[in-house]
Amino acid sequence: MKDLQRRLREDGVFVRAVLLAFERDAFLRRIAWRNVWRNGRRTVVVVIAIAVGIAGTVLSMAINFGMVVQMVETAIATDLGHLQIHARGYEDDPGLARRLDDGGRMGIAALDVAENVTAWAPRVRSDGLLTSPRASAGVSVLAIDPEREARITVLADSVTQGAYLDGEKRRILIGEALAERLRVRLGSKVVLSATDVRGDLAGEAFRVRGLFRTPSSELNRSTVYLQLEEAQRLFAMGDAISELAVRTADRDRVVGLQRHLVEELGEGVEVRNWEQLAPLLVYFVDMFDQMAWIVYAAVFIAMAFGIANVMLMSVFERTREIGVITSIGMSGPRVVAMVTWESLFLVGVGLVAGFVLSATGLFLLRDGIDLSRWGEGLNSMGVPSTIVPVVRTKDLVAPTVVAAVTGILAGLWPAVRASRARPAEALRHV
Amino acid sequence: MLELRLAWRNVWRNRRRTGLTVAATVFAVTLVVVFVAMAAGLHEKMIEDAVRLQSGHVAAAGRGYFEERTLDQFLELDQELFDELDGAPGVLGWAPRVISFGLLSKDTDARGVGVLGVDPERESSVTTLAGRLKRGDFVSAEASRGIVLGERLADNLDADLGDVLLLFSQSYSLETAYDLFTVVGVIKFPDITMDRSVAVISLADAQAFFAYEGRASEVAVLAKDADHAAAVAASLRTAIDGDAQVDVRTWDKLMPDLVQFIFIDDAGMYIMLVILVVVVGFGILNTILMSVLERTRELGVLLALGLRPGAVFRLVYVESLLLAGVGLLIGLAIGIPIVLYLQANPIPLGGDLAQATELFGMDPVMTWKLKPMNPIGSCITILGVAALAAFYPALKAARGRPVDALRSV
Numbered sequence: 152m153k154d155l156q157r158r159l160r161e162d163g164v165f166v167r168a169v170l171l172a173f174e175r176d177a178f179l180r181r182i183a184w185r186n187v188w189r190n191g192r193r194t195v196v197v198v199i200a201i202a203v204g205i206a207g208t209v210l211s212m213a214i215n216f217g218m219v220v221q222m223v224e225t226a227i228a229t230d231l232g233h234l235q236i237h238a239r240g241y242e243d244d245p246g247l248a249r250r251l252d253d254g255g256r257m258g259i260a261a262l263d264v265a266e267n268v269t270a271w272a273p274r275v276r277s278d279g280l281l282t283s284p285r286a287s288a289g290v291s292v293l294a295i296d297p298e299r300e301a302r303i304t305v306l307a308d309s310v311t312q313g314a315y316l317d318g319e320k321r322r323i324l325i326g327e328a329l330a331e332r333l334r335v336r337l338g339s340k341v342v343l344s345a346t347d348v349r350g351d352l353a354g355e356a357f358r359v360r361g362l363f364r365t366p367s368s369e370l371n372r373s374t375v376y377l378q379l380e381e382a383q384r385l386f387a388m389g390d391a392i393s394e395l396a397v398r399t400a401d402r403d404r405v406v407g408l409q410r411h412l413v414e415e416l417g418e419g420v421e422v423r424n425w426e427q428l429a430p431l432l433v434y435f436v437d438m439f440d441q442m443a444w445i446v447y448a449a450v451f452i453a454m455a456f457g458i459a460n461v462m463l464m465s466v467f468e469r470t471r472e473i474g475v476i477t478s479i480g481m482s483g484p485r486v487v488a489m490v491t492w493e494s495l496f497l498v499g500v501g502l503v504a505g506f507v508l509s510a511t512g513l514f515l516l517r518d519g520i521d522l523s524r525w526g527e528g529l530n531s532m533g534v535p536s537t538i539v540p541v542v543r544t545k546d547l548v549a550p551t552v553v554a555a556v557t558g559i560l561a562g563l564w565p566a567v568r569a570s571r572a573r574p575a576e577a578l579r580h581v
Numbered sequence: 582m583l584e585l586r587l588a589w590r591n592v593w594r595n596r597r598r599t600g601l602t603v604a605a606t607v608f609a610v611t612l613v614v615v616f617v618a619m620a621a622g623l624h625e626k627m628i629e630d631a632v633r634l635q636s637g638h639v640a641a642a643g644r645g646y647f648e649e650r651t652l653d654q655f656l657e658l659d660q661e662l663f664d665e666l667d668g669a670p671g672v673l674g675w676a677p678r679v680i681s682f683g684l685l686s687k688d689t690d691a692r693g694v695g696v697l698g699v700d701p702e703r704e705s706s707v708t709t710l711a712g713r714l715k716r717g718d719f720v721s722a723e724a725s726r727g728i729v730l731g732e733r734l735a736d737n738l739d740a741d742l743g744d745v746l747l748l749f750s751q752s753y754s755l756e757t758a759y760d761l762f763t764v765v766g767v768i769k770f771p772d773i774t775m776d777r778s779v780a781v782i783s784l785a786d787a788q789a790f791f792a793y794e795g796r797a798s799e800v801a802v803l804a805k806d807a808d809h810a811a812a813v814a815a816s817l818r819t820a821i822d823g824d825a826q827v828d829v830r831t832w833d834k835l836m837p838d839l840v841q842f843i844f845i846d847d848a849g850m851y852i853m854l855v856i857l858v859v860v861v862g863f864g865i866l867n868t869i870l871m872s873v874l875e876r877t878r879e880l881g882v883l884l885a886l887g888l889r890p891g892a893v894f895r896l897v898y899v900e901s902l903l904l905a906g907v908g909l910l911i912g913l914a915i916g917i918p919i920v921l922y923l924q925a926n927p928i929p930l931g932g933d934l935a936q937a938t939e940l941f942g943m944d945p946v947m948t949w950k951l952k953p954m955n956p957i958g959s960c961i962t963i964l965g966v967a968a969l970a971a972f973y974p975a976l977k978a979a980r981g982r983p984v985d986a987l988r989s990v
Contacts, residue, residue, distance in 0.1 A: 192870065192874075193867060193870065193871060196863055196866055196867045196870065197863070197867060199863060200859075200860050200863030200864065200867075203856065203859050203860060203863070204856060204859075204860045207852075207853075207855075207856030207859070207860075208856065211849070211852055211853060211856070215849070244736075244737070244739065245737065246689075246690045246737065247689065247690070248689055248690065277691070278684070278691055278692045278693040279684065279691070279693055280682060280683060280684035280693055280749065280750065282751050284755070285651060285653065286649070286650075286651035286652070286653070287681070287682050287683075287750060287751045288682050288693070289682045289683070289684065289692070289693020289694050289695060289778060290693055291693070332649070332650060332651075334649070334651075344684055344749060345684065345691055346684070346686045346689065346690070346691035347689075348689055349689060350686070350688045350689035350690075352686070352747075352749060368838075369774070373693075446853050449612050449853070449857055450853075450856055450857055450860060452608060453605055453608060453609055453857055453860040453861050453864070454860055456601055456602070456604055456605030456608070456861075456864055457605065457860065457861075457863060457864040457867065459601055460598055460601040460602060460605075460864060460867065460868065461867065463597060463598065463601065464598060464871055467597075468875075522845070
């Protein structure tokens with residue numbers, strides 16, 4: 152027991168001495184830097200390995216995260232907005248039975264004076280059956296105020312043929328994919344059948360005003376857009392609406408706005424932000440993050456073996472030399488500090504090379520990676536087919552920290568061994 | 582043989598260094614085997630789920646159906662077709678379906694739905710639809726106006742067993758079709774979109790409802806597995822003997838989204854594995870390079886004694902391959918049992934991950950699959966990397982001039 156205590160105390164003293172030498176001794180740093188370059192070829196090989204590992208992880212993270220960002224942006228910009236206000240109970244049971252009977256006036260009044268709101272748009276959502284002379288398809292009906300909707304979503308810019316809704320009566324926008332399936336063209340007549348709020352079957356004929364294509368294949372396949380008043384008439388719902396979609400200036404402050412609106416509007420409504428509206432999207436983002444850590448771990452463990460190996464080699468081939476310097480008075484802690492500096496320099500040079508390589512890669516990919524050949528698979532996940540890499544600070548800091556820690560740990564074992572060697576034995580070593 | 586023995590001894594001269602390099606290789610090989618098997622399992626499951634849920638491995642339909650998917654393109658269900666299907670080798674089961682759309686309403690609620698008319702007995706020879714029943718029964722064989730709803734669809738319509746729903750659509754003859762159906766069952770589709778929007782009725786009901794007597798939209802065919810789909814499609818094409826009215830497709834043509842998704846997913850994974858292998862490759866390069874450089878004198882002696890440069894080159898090469906080979910064997914010895922265990926005991930997923938898998942229309946289970954290409958590919962990759970890494974050091978060793986080498990310390 153006594154023995155153990157004494158050893159622990161001695162180890163504590165040793166560690167403190169190492170830290171002191173590590174921090175204070177500029178001379179050690181100079182020696183360490185020179186030692187790193189004594190075997191230039193070996194150092195260069197490790198540096199390349201580290202650089203490839205760093206650049207590989209940074210770039211693949213950036214591409215992955217770019218994909219996630221675009222998925223989120225697409226969902227927000229094509230449909231969700233940042234916030235939506237519904238009547239109570241809509242989340243569990245979406246349908247015409249849950250509607251804002253005042254036409255959303257209360258919500259609008261609150262939104263008009265709230266901070267951070269850039270636009271809002273009223274909508275009616277329901278399901279219907281769209282029939283052409285050739286075929287029919289089940290569709291989601293989204294009725295919009297064209298002018299207000301244009302400030303929430305990119306629908307107006309997604310029209311590829313014909314024109315956006317502009318108040319002309321009995322016009323409908325449908326996706327290109329749906330048009331193909333129903334075999335209709337611009338100006339074709341289609342009949343939309345649906346049940347109204349009383350449960351009666353209602354139908355009305357529309358002409359195709361425009362065709363759209365968004366990065367979401369679900370929208371392209373199964374959503375049609377009408378003008379708000381016409382849907383309200385079709386569904387016999389007066390001036391009631393299903394939802395208010397809201398866009399904000401600052402997405403990060405959505406939760407604050409949400410809290411404010413819940414207080415203002417009370418129990419009669421549900422206010423949900425985009426994360427709550429599309430929980431799957433959030434799971435997806437989380438999944439990408441978890442995958443990222445697995446990738447980091449795998450690559451860095453492989454790198455650690457390389458670093459440890461080089462440090463071991465460089466220490467063992469200097470057994471005699473280290474013996475000489477300890478016998479002429481260099482202390483053990485200083486040897487450890489010196490070797491630790493060596494591994495830090497090695498990793499540091501690797502990191503710098505890695506970041507230069509990453510920056511080059513990102514520069515080459517700055518216009519995005521065009522994956523349109525595989526576009527449908529991406530679109531069915533709601534991702535546009537050109538992916539622009541996005542680098543987060545976190546994705547740069549994490550590899551830096553992990554590499555530095557890996558380097559120190561990998562160098563520590565040989566360092567401690569070197570410092571413990573007895574000079575007399577070391578000198579006898581060839 | 583002598584070279585092999587010499588190389589083996591050389592590899593183990595510096596045990597610590599070799600040990601670390603081998604450890605890195607073992608680590609990489611194990612990861613590669615496990616990850617590749619995970620992706621293979623995931624993708625195979627996605628394909629099987631999709632195939633066993635909807636498309637079948639192969640589908641036959643009226644010409645043009647796969648492009649248009651309307652009632653205008655149909656198959657005549659006659660004895661001749663049945664005989665052809667039964668006669669085609671490799672066909673394990675087949676099921677005719679009528680597929681169209683309708684508006685399904687209960688009280689004030691209505692939903693656009695995909696209507697799937699199936700023959701329950703035949704359907705169970707291809708898909709697992711009936712096995713996914715949550716409550717109630719599957720549709721019966723004869724016309725009975727029973728309807729089975731996806732679970733979310735039933736929730737959204739607030740409908741339960743025994744409720745009567747109005748189905749409204751357009752028939753083949755372009756007339757308005759509507760009829761009342763009674764909910765007899767609720768089914769859980771793993772795919773969210775399907776769960777929200779598919780209603781199943783019996784084939785007989787569907788044919789009556791859509792004025793489609795004796796016809797079907799498609800016949801789904803089951804093969805042994807996805808890899809046999811092409812062969813079955815070919816034998817089917819032979820069986821129908823060039824009937825221009827029938828179009829036969831395999832699952833990958835029926836679900837191009839899925840094929841593309843798998844491609845992208847694979848690409849992401851292989852990029853990661855390549856980075857990993859490259860990092861390990863540099864480790865091997867460094868080890869071999871160091872061992873050559875510290876043996877300059879010794880190799881010089883060998884050359885001076887008359888060993889040919891080619892033999893020295895081979896020696897270093899064999900060392901590198903042995904080094905990688907040891908790591909490779911241990912890595913496979915660790916990775917393969919892990920994968921085989923996981924393959925036999927799939928991991929059920931819970932919570933958030935379970936919901937995320939539903940996005941892809943899958944059951945929340947993580948499966949692994951060891952394909953022969955997986956260990957074979959790992960061997961080729963690792964040995965290939967070792968061969969590449971050895972090139973420079975081997976060249977350096979073989980090119981050394983004995984005189985210079987002997988002078989070096």
